[in-house]
Every structure is written in structure tokens, then in C-alpha cells.
Amino acid sequence: MIDTRLSDPKLNDEQGRVLALQRYQILDTPREAPFDRIAGLVKAVMQVPIAIISLIDSERQWFKSCIGMGDTTETTREVSFCTHTIQAREPLYIPDARLDPRFATNPLVTGAPFIRSYVGVPLCTPDGYNVGSLCAIDTIPREYTPSQIEVLKSFAALAAEELELRRVAQIDFVTGAATRRGFTVEVDKAIARYGRYARSSALLVLDLDHFKKVNDTWGHAAGDAVLRAVGAKLNALLRATDVLGRLGGEEFGILLAEATLRDASRSAERFRKAIEAIEIENDPPIKVTASFGISAIGPEHATADQWLAEADLALYAAKRGGRNRSCIAPSSAETQLSRPA
């Protein structure tokens, strides 16, 4: 058997794969009809008792839809068949798990739900990451024809496209940033990570200075060109783990993962200079600047709205202070000062 992982670097890029999954913002969301419908069709067409849409997180497999296995919502990756499925481009087909040394002693085979046969197809993103699997499971040994496996591949492509279409709806198409709603979801997740694991992060809110003047003088097409250029520049400067959101009009948010207040201040300065250097082709060329509010996460931030409001206060201070500068939110500054050296 040819190991496709050698010639397919994305199959080995676990960090990139998990980030690709995170882009969908789907983990731990409630059950939803579109995914249940696809799993239901797989169950009916393949005539199996269990059909699952499984997403493979870094430490677990999580079920977006699970038909025929009770209320199970996740398992560890150690016992997960789908963890094996995502390591290749082609479907994983196991006619009898008891005869397969990889699965013969698996607790899902030796105990409930007593899996005997399994066929799983990777759910692949348009940029080539296998984020999960669509699988048909039976409690008796099964032989599937190539045509039946082709049917499962077709359903898997449709399930992957459902995921992708949701992601499209979360992107602001002018700037390529997340929409306010998508960004807020990410901020809430950062707050949850801080509460659970004390993982630091920082929030920047930036507003383009005198942007109304650009629209009034050169028209909305020129305004959009400025927004596009700012979005492209910021996206290029961010790490894969950071999130850029368009909060509305000419206001953006940047969530910096694993960042301290000092990191955030440095980043804000880098972004400020990068925006200042943008020149939009025009006669004369259009130039813009931006003001930044900075806030590091702390116990006082219970919701995304609270945290954004605090970063906004710092942004207004930057505006009042003369624009094209950044200001730190008061509570972040106090937290920083009160820390032992």
C-alpha cells in the first residue's frame, strides 16, 4: 500500500488541519438539521444502523451528527476509527473490525456499540485539509461495492460543502475579515479558554481615522479600496492563530492568541505603521491612518461585549489623543502594573 502521507504534506500538517477545522467554528455547537439529514440519508441508502459526521479535534472526535448511537457526542481519538480515515485521501473500509489488528481490541468493537464494519470518507476542505469524516457503521461484518462507497463519497462532498458555505457566510467579502458575529464568537471562545486554562490573549480595536472624508471626497468605491487594502495588509501580518474581524464601517477587531499586553502593544504599533504605509492608487494617492485600543484579557471580562467595550474606551482615548496612535485600556494597564516583577 502506498503511504500518501509522504507525497501529501497537508496530511502531515496536524496544526494546519486543526486550524482549518477551527475556521468553521462548529465544534460544540448544537445538533443541526442539515447535518442530521445527510447522516439520515447515509443510514437509509447504505442500510446501516449507525451514520456519523465526525470532526477530528486535536484530542477528541466530536460528532456534529450521530444517528443510531444514542446521545454520544464525542470520544477520544485513541478509540476513533475516523482518526485513521483522515490520514488518507481515499475512504477507509473495514469489512470486519475483529479481523483487523488495528481495531480488533478497540473498546468500541469489543463493547458497545459493537462495531463490526466501518466505511469512512474524509471531509476535505477546499484547501486540502481533512477535518473530519462521514462514516457508515454496522454491527455485523459487511462487504460494500465500489458503487456504494462512491455514494458515501458523494454525501461526504456535500457535507463538506455545507461546512464551507457556513464559513463563507461568516466572512466580510470586502475585507476578507470575519463578520462581527463570527468575530464575537471567537472572542467568546478566548474568554472561555482564559476561564478554563488561564490562556492569555489580547484584543485590539482599530478605527480608520477620518475615513468619512475618504468616502466624501473620492466616493464609496475608493472607500472600499481602502478597506480592502487594510484588510489584506492586516491579514498578511497576522499569525494563523489570530483573528481579524470587521466590526462595522471602518472599525476592525483583532484577537491575538497567546499574547500579553506587551505583545499586543508591539503588534498594534506594527499594524499602525503598516496601515500608515498603505497608498491607494489615485490622483493624488489616498493615504490613511488608524487609531488603536488595546485590552489584555482579565477576570473582569465575562462576555465578548464587555471586553470589546473596554477596548473601545481605549480606542476613543487614542482618538482624543490626536489619532494615529494606540492606547491601553485602563484595567489592562492596572493589571499589568499590579503584576509582580
Place this chain on the structure above:
Amino acid sequence: MSHVYEWRDGTVIPDPFTGLEIPDALHASLHRHRENLARLVRSLQSAGVSEEQIETSVTVVVESYRDELLRAIKTIMRQA
């Protein structure tokens, strides 16, 4: 590019998407969905699935995608 739709009875209605800039990512998704749907029908036929089950499968899949597509388009219209 035509900016009107003509029903079978000759009624002409304006294209509801006139002036709406469709992002490339949405175009790509629509294209992939069409291909995936054609592939599903071919594979169900090859697997000997009944015509009734094929019709049910296509209806369910199209309706699911339509719901999601409408949500995406509403988001885009709010941005425009």
C-alpha cells in the same frame, strides 16, 4: 448578462441579484455544489438505488443547501 428572469408563462421579473456583488468564495461553493449533486445522482444510479430514494436524497440535499445559501446571501446583502 441578462438582468431579468422570464417564467414559462412569459412573465418577466427583474433579477433579484442585480447590483449584488457575489463573492468569489460563494461562486466557488455554488459551482462545487452543482458538481457534487451531479456526482451524487450518478453514484446512486450506479449503486442501484431506487428512483424514489434518489429523488428523496436530492430533495433533502438541495433543501439543506438552499437554507444555508439563503443565510449566506442575507449576510452578503447586509454587508453591501
